[in-house]
Amino acid sequence: MSYQVIARKYRPAKFADITAQEHVTRTIQNSLRMGRVGHGYIFSGLRGVGKTTAARVFAKALNCQKMMEDPEYLKNVTEPCGECESCRDFDAGTSFNIAEFDAASNNSVDDIRTLRENVRYGPQKGKYRVYIIDEVHMLSIAAFNAFLKTLEEPPPHAIFIFATTELHKIPATIASRCQRFNFKRIPLEDIQSQLQLICDAEHITVDADALQLIGRKAQGSMRDAQSILDQVIAFSAENDHEGSISYEGVAELLNYIDDEQMFAVTDAVAEHNPSKMLDVAQFVIRNGYDEQDFLEKLIEHLRNLLVVQNLSSTRLVERPDAIRERYQHDAGNFSPLSVMQMVDFLLLTQKELKFQFEYQFRFELALLKLIDIVHAVPAAPQLPYQQPQKKKHLTSH
């Protein structure tokens, strides 16, 4: 059997398996139960969060023979059965009742005319033909206009699902004729547990921190997470890790700058320790990490400190427990005001570095300057976590 990438192998086949989009799946299931299905839908949201997947399950459910013939099943289960002839055709990819159309490469008026011709013919088997129009924001205005009439008076068997990552690019004339569903970024815990399920099914041992790191890197996209997992599995096998995935392995593969370095920066600031700061700068430069990446991570690190300061809890810090504890502790080293000033300064530095040639040297200077910034913040007694004022003896640089 040929190898199938994880994202395809584990594509959900029913509503219940679509993670974190219950607001969409529940509404669609209700409309199926009540027999109130619309003709135009817009599925919008980030890449890889389940738009195409949901559209396919919806199309399958609309044509499922069991759903049509068994009112009890329709009412209580409301899922494509996966067993009837229609469902099997869908699963095998041979159903004529679903047509996927990529608007990124077929976006001319002629393409839309062809589609419109096609839409006039009803299905031979089943009840509905579902047209999934992917990347619909790529259509030209003329192509959109050519579509309007069809959408206004669609044949009863036709259902259009427009999928897009850029909702704002869809003309209001189209959007107002559709039901709109916004797919969410998938929360880290849900990505993590989905990856865990996949690893279990593939008999791969993996530590939770490693999955969390993959999930974080994916930034809310399940497909991205699964693609990284594919890569990590290949990487781990090659290094003879006997099919097990470790945090270190993932960090190495993703060229992930360890949290340790971020804490070293804030420690250097808290301890008023320029030489420690220079060590961090050297570490970054020597190991060939990207300075901009480093600053990005450092800003995220400061954001974590701010979150802990403001919530007095680490629940919004997406890190392993040991690291969370450290945040809890270190939040007390700074006033929120000084953390915000560091963030402001780093944001500026990010911008400035883009236009610099001598950026390694400037990067070093910027890190050193953090120490100055914090120790120059005047005491603000009403703020929590106020540090006792330290003596000032900064070396000049």
Ligand SMILES: Nc1ncnc2c1ncn2[C@@H]1O[C@H](COP(=O)(O)OP(=O)(O)OP(=O)(O)O)[C@@H](O)[C@H]1O
């Ligand atoms: N909500 C989800 N629950 C479970 N798996 C998901 C979910 N979203 C995405 N996936 C996984 O990611 C893969 C890609 O998802 P899908 O094709 O539905 O994304 P999409 O939102 O259409 O993305 P794009 O905008 O790039 O077309 C699926 O095959 C599935 O394995």
Ligand SMILES: [Mg+2]
């Ligand atoms: Mg898609």
Ligand SMILES: [Zn+2]
């Ligand atoms: Zn069925």
